[in-house]
Amino acid sequence: MSLATNDASARAEALAEALVEGVLSGDRRALARTVTLVENATESGREALAKLYGHTGKAHIVGITGSGGAGKSTITNGLALELRKRGRTIGIVAVDPSSPFTHGAILGDRIRMQELTKDPDIFIRSMATRGELGGLAAMTSDVVAVLDAAGKDVIIVETVGAGQDEVEIASAAETTVVVLTPASGDDIQAMKAGIMEVADILVVNKADLPGADSLIGLLVAATTSASHGRLETPVLATVATKREGIVELADAIEEHRKRLVRSGRQDQLRLDRARRHVLALLRQQLLDAALRGPAEDGSLDETVRAVAERRLDPYTAAIRLSHSAGS
Amino acid sequence: MSLATNDASARAEALAEALVEGVLSGDRRALARTVTLVENATESGREALAKLYGHTGKAHIVGITGSGGAGKSTITNGLALELRKRGRTIGIVAVDPSSPFTHGAILGDRIRMQELTKDPDIFIRSMATRGELGGLAAMTSDVVAVLDAAGKDVIIVETVGAGQDEVEIASAAETTVVVLTPASGDDIQAMKAGIMEVADILVVNKADLPGADSLIGLLVAATTSASHGRLETPVLATVATKREGIVELADAIEEHRKRLVRSGRQDQLRLDRARRHVLALLRQQLLDAALRGPAEDGSLDETVRAVAERRLDPYTAAIRLSHSAGS
Numbered sequence A, B: 001m002s003l004a005t006n007d008a009s010a011r012a013e014a015l016a017e018a019l020v021e022g023v024l025s026g027d028r029r030a031l032a033r034t035v036t037l038v039e040n041a042t043e044s045g046r047e048a049l050a051k052l053y054g055h056t057g058k059a060h061i062v063g064i065t066g067s068g069g070a071g072k073s074t075i076t077n078g079l080a081l082e083l084r085k086r087g088r089t090i091g092i093v094a095v096d097p098s099s100p101f102t103h104g105a106i107l108g109d110r111i112r113m114q115e116l117t118k119d120p121d122i123f124i125r126s127m128a129t130r131g132e133l134g135g136l137a138a139m140t141s142d143v144v145a146v147l148d149a150a151g152k153d154v155i156i157v158e159t160v161g162a163g164q165d166e167v168e169i170a171s172a173a174e175t176t177v178v179v180l181t182p183a184s185g186d187d188i189q190a191m192k193a194g195i196m197e198v199a200d201i202l203v204v205n206k207a208d209l210p211g212a213d214s215l216i217g218l219l220v221a222a223t224t225s226a227s228h229g230r231l232e233t234p235v236l237a238t239v240a241t242k243r244e245g246i247v248e249l250a251d252a253i254e255e256h257r258k259r260l261v262r263s264g265r266q267d268q269l270r271l272d273r274a275r276r277h278v279l280a281l282l283r284q285q286l287l288d289a290a291l292r293g294p295a296e297d298g299s300l301d302e303t304v305r306a307v308a309e310r311r312l313d314p315y316t317a318a319i320r321l322s323h324s325a326g327s
Helices: A003-024 A028-039 A043-055 A072-085 A103-117 A135-149 A164-171 A183-192 A212-225 A246-263 A265-296 A299-308 A314-326 B003-024 B028-039 B043-055 B072-085 B103-117 B135-149 B164-171 B183-192 B212-225 B246-263 B265-296 B299-308 B314-326
Strands: A060-066 A090-096 A122-128 A154-160 A175-180 A201-204 A235-237 B060-066 B090-096 B122-128 B154-160 B175-180 B201-204 B235-237
Touching: A003 A028, A003 A043, A003 A135, A028 A043, A028 A122, A028 A135, A043 A135, A043 B314, A060 A072, A060 A246, A072 A090, A072 A154, A072 A175, A072 A246, A090 A135, A122 A135, A135 A154, A135 A164, A135 A265, A175 A246, A201 A212, A201 A246, A212 A235, A235 A246, A246 A265, A265 A299, A265 A314, A265 B265, A265 B299, A265 B314, A299 A314, A299 B265, A314 B043, A314 B265, B003 B028, B003 B043, B003 B135, B028 B043, B028 B122, B028 B135, B043 B135, B060 B072, B060 B246, B072 B090, B072 B154, B072 B175, B072 B246, B090 B135, B122 B135, B135 B154, B135 B164, B135 B265, B175 B246, B201 B212, B201 B246, B212 B235, B235 B246, B246 B265, B265 B299, B265 B314, B299 B314
Parallel strands: A060 A154, A060 A175, A090 A122, A090 A154, A175 A201, A201 A235, B060 B154, B060 B175, B090 B122, B090 B154, B175 B201, B201 B235
Antiparallel strands: none
């Protein structure tokens, strides 16, 4: 290791220590900066996270997921305000798939969330999808861990629930809320999207629209017939824009955690979550390490070109790259 | 390597050779079996794929994506029939996120697809989401490669377009069709979902519903203002259940490929696709290799338990596991 690298490491470590101290003492700016460093996968962020990790494990992690347009942000908003009334401190991680087209939509969400950000006991971070496949799940777990160490009582992770990544993120929560609406056939579509089986609580939002009752009936029937060894899944009706049903949702979320603790399932969930977090990080580390050499000496580009021109098949290419990583 | 392993390898290779011969000679059962072996990540499947890969690169790969309920299956269905009329042979890969709740919905899709399966020049495979994160993208690329080698002229890959995985799959196509509907605000939601920027062709399905014209107007404005160096993106209207607009969609898809070839962009796309395919396989291989030892000797479980109990942070855990893989 060169002297310059040593210097950089020392600086990263000093920054990490200062941030950790700030986060643990409730400094909001230190928290915001740590989250940013963790999101950007910097060395300081990693060091801070490693130091903070021993202080995690107290927060109640709540996932809110469902198809686009189901009203997840509005529910998150209402839920955060209700839980604040109950004296809880709140962290919100909103996972927004990024797109050059999204500025308007994201801005809209952020404006809606503004009413929350005046409260110093609510910390909100909106994360865009970016980087390598699989990186998002690890990054979300990391940010949740920082908020947990910062002493937030409840951490709400909001995702669009249709992709594998998002299902992974949602199912990493202790209490996963799946939001459906009577509109546009998304009752069936949501079931297809693989999010039903991760639901601890089902919410039919926009319950003042036609079709709500039949959707609720369908869900009650489905959850009764397919409880597959889990705790019973409550089905709730909300009209989030009018704050209807939010108190009941907050009750159901808090009751779910009590049931988790009583049933001993919480320990299993912690093991599952730890496993996922470690594997997500491992996957990323292995790929980064494997590609460092081949990306620098041009052999990655050469290999990719050989595959594109059908001179080499992708399996053999992957095996060669993985061997060059081991050497 | 033990004698038994040698025997198994020899059998896998013999099976792979027989299957490759069958696939290249147009044997439908050999094709179906090869696809299954590739999906199940068997050694025979990998060997067959390696041998078939030199025969790929001729098919036109078309991605069809969009939010749930947008009518993607109906469009795929209509498109396949239209392209058959034009003398093209077709492969369809439908990526269905799996769920214990989905039996009804998937069965419905499959019944709709039955009318296609009578035609020997249409091969349909429905794939469920399963296995490790990121495995789906690699598996889809593999299945597409087998169908390509089997001589299918057009391969349609249909996915729900909201997750990172699905966006990766859709964007791996040469021509990516994004399907929207006027219903339920999914115009904005789809833009949020990160699929707009991968669209080569935008389709407004259910164009007989109210709001279709304004959505089309919005899309035309958005694509004009944000063409960001790509070819111009056509915006088409369809009513797939009535087969309206399908001929025009087929025209646009074929025209798009011609433009790709003329503009030289096809070569770049091939490189991009090869890179994604190799990286997806490499990621999977590295993880499998890294976990083999720790999973067998119990150190993976031990490490995960230490993380769950906060005796170890996940970064240090991942680093330890990656080191034990290198040794």
